[in-house]
Amino acid sequence: MNTLMAQLKFDGRRLILRNFSFQFFSILMPAGFYLLFTKVMVSGAVPMRFNLQYMASMIVYSGTINALFGIPQILMHDREQGLLQWLQLTPTGVKTYYLSIGLWSMVMNALAIVVLGGLAVVFNQVSLTVGQWATIVGIALIGQLPTMLIGVLVSFINRAETLSVVSNLITFPMAIISGLWWPMAMLPSWLQPIGKLMPTYFVNNWLGAVATHATLNATTVIGVVGWIGLLTIIVVGGTRQLLKRGDGVVKA
Amino acid sequence: MTTIIQAKQLSFSYGKHQVLDKLDLTIKTGEIIGLIGENGAGKTTLLNLLLGVRTADSGELTVFDQTPGSALAKQKIGSMLQGDMAIRGVTVTELLTMAATNYPAPLSAATLITTLDLTAFAQQQLTALSGGQLRRVTFALALISNPDLLFLDEPTVGMDTNAQQAFWQRIQVLKAQGKAVIITSHYLPEIEQVADRILLLQDGRFAFQGTFATLQQRYQQVVITFQTALPGSTFDHLAGVTAVTGRHQTIKISSEDRDATLQALVPYLAQLQQVTINRESLSEIFVQLTKGAKA
Known part of the structure; x- marks a missing residue:
């Protein structure tokens, strides 16, 4: 427990308190987008439904940025700098490290929900029950799993430059075609069916349904669970292959 | 002295490529071992076996009478590997404090900071440190478990002269405390000076242990150096000569038979100036040995 607490303290500082990248891209930017598209760049009254739906979209977007940019960069950085090697050679091993990163990743997502939810309540008078907020937090955390798993896969890339390019190529097209930035109806008709297969589309739909009291489509839940299952198989299989091909932890 | 590492007929291969071939090795408390060899000689694999990251195909290997990689063996080993440890967003003290909790009876971060003279930058973020300072932090990490066996990989890279001296003095203190140290480095003059024993790995076998x-x-091997107006080729075929190098009238002869070569040089003595005779350094022997293996 002492080891986990120490690891959590260590990671809390570098992942949140001293991580400008997280503070800007995962918190300030989605918050700015939310205010921009619900308060600034609007004419007339904005429907409450849009305020809620766009809050859900920005929560998913923040989690996606964190899962595909923030966490993979940190995992790769730790591997490059030798922290992971060092921990692997201790009696504790790397389990505590991964547990700590996983827990902080959830806290980071929860922080985005608090900030975006707070903005929605203060500036757009959004009113949800405690049960709805709790459900949103739960779904957002579960819904982060598919993108987190993609992030773990991306973190296996050896070069920082390549990792950044791949993260960009996945995150932004996925965010746009799954309707996180603007409504899907604005996309070309041939692109919409592809967008509706993205994990972020299913999570956004699910959160939106809870926030707006809409009927939850079974396909949405199946989509999220399906992505988690598929990506878990790929990540577990990929990790095993990498460990088989790896050359140990020491390079002399 | 107590045996720390015992290996008998240790072999390891990647597919059909035999990386380590029936190695026998004993390392005892208080020994400083220099593990050297060309890239691909098997140093990395041997270290990975000793650390328990890989398992040998055949042979026996114990570290502190334990299977390598067991929790008990890990508690007694400290490693200074090649990563920089320039972790973003944390200070030296914060890293060492976290690291200490991974061991049952560690040294405190404060003790190490004082002992290794890290106080001046202990509260600085790791990313603000120079390469030499980071190596010193990595050394502190290796010592945090208060280990009985240390693995040091290219330990002084980036350190300035003062830091290097302090580092080797600390290694001597650790040796006096009965700790064993295994150093791998491509900077052979250091190994030559500090190692009690040298293990020269060549194609998966120990070409030399002692x-x-x-x-x-x-x-x-001896090296005879002198100045002369004669061309270097004059000395190519003298008795005992294994290599002749020369630049700006300074000729350097490597000889495997000092007496024979000196005898053969007598007719040229009038034309030679500033003659010096030295034993070959570890680097020169290493080059000769590895060149011989390739020939």
């Missing part, structure tokens, strides 16, 4: 003095005796 003291540097024994190595010098066994290969009996």
Whole structure:
């Protein structure tokens, strides 16, 4: 427990308190987008439904940025700098490290929900029950799993430059075609069916349904669970292959 | 002295490529071992076996009478590997404090900061440190478990002269405390000076195990240096000569038979100036040995 607490303290500082990248891209930017598209760049009254739906979209977007940019960069950085090697050679091993990163990743997502939810309540008078907020937090955390798993896969890339390019190529097209930035109806008709297969589309739909009291489509839940299952198989299989091909932890 | 590492007929291969071939090795408390060899000689694999990251195909290996990689063995080993440890967003003290909790009876971060003279930058973020300062932090990490066996990989890279001296003094203190140290480095003059024993790995086998003095005796190489107007080729075929190098009238002859070569040089003595005779350094012997293996 002492080891986990120490690891959590260590990671809390570098992942949140001293991580400008997280503070800007995962918190300030989605918050700015939310205010921009619900308060600034609007004419007339904005429907409450849009305020809620766009809050859900920005929560998913923040989690996606964190899962595909923030966490993979940190995992790769730790591997490059030798922290992971060092921990692997201790009696504790790397389990505590991964547990700590996983827990902080959830806290980071929860922080985005608090900030975006707070903005929605203060500036757009959004009113949800405690049960709805709790459900949103739960779904957002579960819904982060598919993108987190993609992030773990991306973190296996050896070069920082390549990792950044791949993260960009996945995150932004996925965010746009799954309707996180603007409504899907604005996309070309041939692109919409592809967008509706993205994990972020299913999570956004699910959160939106809870926030707006809409009927939850079974396909949405199946989509999220399906992505988690598929990506878990790929990540577990990929990790095993990498460990088989790896050359140990020491390079002399 | 107590045996720390015992390996018998240790072999390891990647597919059909035999990386380590029936190695026998014993390392005892208080020994400083220099593990050297060309890239691909098997150093990395041997270290990975000793650390328990890989398992040998055949043979026996114990570290502190334990299976390598067991929790008990890990508690007694400290490693200074090649990563920089320039972790973003944390200070030296914060890293060492976290690291200490991974061991049952660690040294405190404060103790190490004082002992290793890290106080001046202990509260600085790791990313703000120079390469030499980071190596010193990595050394502190290796010592945090208060280990009985240390693995040091290219330990002084980036350190300035003062830091290097302080580092080797600390290694001597650790040796006096009975700790064993295994150093791998491509900077052979350091190994030559500090190692009690040298392990020279070549194509998965120990081409040599012993003291540097024994190595010098066994290969009996000497270097004769002098100044002359004569071309270097004049000395190519003299008795005992294994290599002739020269630049700006300074000729350097490597000889495997000092007496024979000196005898053969007598007719040229009038044309030679500033003659010096030295034993070959570890680097020169290493080059000769590895060149011989390739020939």
